[in-house]
Structures are given as structure tokens and as C-alpha cells.
Amino acid sequence: MPAAQKEKKRYTEIRNAKAHRDFFVRERFEAGLALRGTEVKSIRARRAQINDAFGRLDKGELWLFNAHIDEYAFGNLHNHSPRRSRKLLLHRHQLRKISQAMLAGGLALVPLRLYFKDALVKVEIALCAGKQLHDKRQDLRARAELMEARRALARNR
Numbered sequence: 112m113p114a115a116q117k118e119k120k121r122y123t124e125i126r127n128a129k130a131h132r133d134f135f136v137r138e139r140f141e142a143g144l145a146l147r148g149t150e151v152k153s154i155r156a157r158r159a160q161i162n163d164a165f166g167r168l169d170k171g172e173l174w175l176f177n178a179h180i181d182e183y184a185f186g187n188l189h190n191h192s193p194r195r196s197r198k199l200l201l202h203r204h205q206l207r208k209i210s211q212a213m214l215a216g217g218l219a220l221v222p223l224r225l226y227f228k229d230a231l232v233k234v235e236i237a238l239c240a241g242k243q244l245h246d247k248r249q250d251l252r253a254r255a256e257l258m259e260a261r262r263a264l265a266r267n268r
């Protein structure tokens with residue numbers, strides 16, 4: 112296999128486009144994801160979406176809800192259901208830290224990106240606080256000012 116194809120396959124990544132717009136990201140964690148074989152094949156084909164996904168604590172375990180992974184096109188009757196809940200695999204001390212932060216209130220567990228690390232599927236999750244409308248407006252204003260500054264610098268070159 113040519114090196115260019117290997118590089119392309121290695122960095123298959125699905126991002127949550129809404130996360131940074133709707134939340135202040137506080138602390139990030141890398142978690143494994145308990146998947147079935149057809150789900151891994153669908154993710155490798157970039158047939159997944161995590162924009163509406165969220166994490167929830169249930170009986171001492173973390174679960175990823177509302178993540179959509181399409182059914183594998185060449186699967187058989189044992190294909191997975193697209194919106195099933197999936198278990199997040201973390202170390203015990205990370206679970207404890209996340210559960211304490213979530214139980215303290217005000218923070219949500221949001222997936223930021225889904226990617227391959229060697230042959231394993233990983234999800235980057237973050238403890239996030241929700242943004243208000245005025246926070247979003249400030250972000251838009253700051254982004255517009257940054258763009259204007261870059262344009263001015265480009266004109267002066």
C-alpha cells in the first residue's frame with residue numbers, strides 16, 4: 112500500500128462541529144469505545160456523526176448516547192443498530208473525576224472527535240459548560256476581528 116494511502120487511512124477523524132460553538136470546553140479525556148465489527152468498518156468509511164451525541168453516567172459506567180454510526184453497507188442480519196448506546200472505556204480515576212464533575216452540576220460530557228489510534232477507535236470527550244447567546248456573539252465578533260486583522264496583514268505584504 113502506498114504511503115499516501117496509509118497516511119490517509121491512519122487519520123480518519125470525525126469531528127463534532129457544534130461542540131466549540133455551543134460549549135466552553137473545560138477538560139478533555141481520551142476514551143476507548145466498545146464497538147462491534149460492522150461499526151468499526153462504518154467509521155473507517157467515515158459514515159458516522161457525533162454532533163448530537165452526549166455522555167451520561169449510568170451505574171458507575173459512562174455511556175455515549177445519540178451517536179449515529181450508519182449500518183455497514185455490506186453487513187448481514189447481524190448488523191448493528193445506528194443509534195445504540197455505546198460504552199466509553201476509561202481508567203477508574205478518570206471515571207471518578209468525570210462523575211464528580213458531572214454530579215457537582217453544570218457540566219455536560221460532550222464528544223469532540225472520533226478517530227483511529229492505530230487500529231483502535233478512540234473518542235475525545237470533554238467536560239463542557241454551555242454557552243449563552245451573548246457568549247456566542249462575542250466569539251463571532253472576535254473571529255471577525257481576527258479575520259480583518261489577517262486581511263490587513265496580507266494587504267501590507
